[in-house]
Amino acid sequence: MRHGGPELPPSCTATEATLLFVTVLAEAWRWGLPRHEVIELLPAVERALGALRAGVAEGSDGPEGFVLDLGRSAEERAARPAAARCEVQAQAYRAAMHGAELLAAFGRPGAAGWRTWAAALRERFREQFWVDDLSGGRPAAALLAGGRTVPAVASTFVHLLDVGLSTSGDLHESLLDREQTRLLAQRLAAPELDCGWGLRTLSAKSPRFNPLGHRSGAVRVHETALAVSGLADAGFEREAGVLLEGLLGASEYFEGRPPEMYAGEQRVTGSPPVPHPAACRPAALSAAAGVHLILALAGVRPDVPAGRVVVRPASTTPLGELQLTGLRVAGEPFSVRVSRIGVAVVEEASPQLQLGAG
Known part of the structure; x- marks a missing residue:
């Protein structure tokens, strides 16, 4: 179990791990994980999707059609209706879309059904998970039985943003529409959540x-x-740059080895961020965040099954010139340089890949 904060009860970490397993495998497949290794893991994908299906609320056990905590049985949910969390819907949506692509690519049944389910979840989410307010609105942190929303403003909203590539080479459609995404971007970069060192969890x-x-x-x-x-x-990119600057500023105080979390106190000149007393330092998750940031700014999106790799760097280049070497895509070395004006040049790549830019 993981502490859920003052607004929500604790959650089972198996929910996040089960749903993200499907996404991680789909991403590894796109980066060039050998076909036979993907095939060996497909039964686990089908079991994860089965757990997802069993976790969808029906009737009185939670908000109809939304995904609940996978760690609770149907009997437990019926006895005590559960909340459908915002981040779980995002993870379930990605799992359904990526799972459908894996099933279709490897000749397994069920791909069309999962695409249909994901589209229905997207429509329900936009209608029922959105809270209108004077600023234009925001997602709800969770939805309770009967359609009541938990209106807390939390960092878990970030899981709604990146849904990965589709088979067409474009990004999947998000659970939020374009206007909702714009409003969320403004909210994330506002002082309410951004403390100047990164996003507060509440x-x-x-x-x-x-x-x-x-x-x-x-x-x-x-x-x-x-x-x-x-x-x-x-x-x-403006909002992304604001948050990036804060994270890099905090990292300097931690000598490039940030703990998994630190105090969300407002940034003040001459006052360093305060590490959480119980936080791991260094922590694998926070260390990997640096790699994730650099890849995101360089915009590297491989799709080995489709025989291509797309590079869409951030045009504002908040880190200046970037050079990435030592990557492997399709089992071959991959290197890319991004100039100070946001132009990407792939310097090394497998000859089997078609290169594209956004």
């Missing part, structure tokens, strides 16, 4: 805000990294 305006709370205000490095990459992909 809005500073919440009466339950605690700058050192695991889910009530501390900055979690990997979620800020997800926000930067997702915003850059969606075309909101």
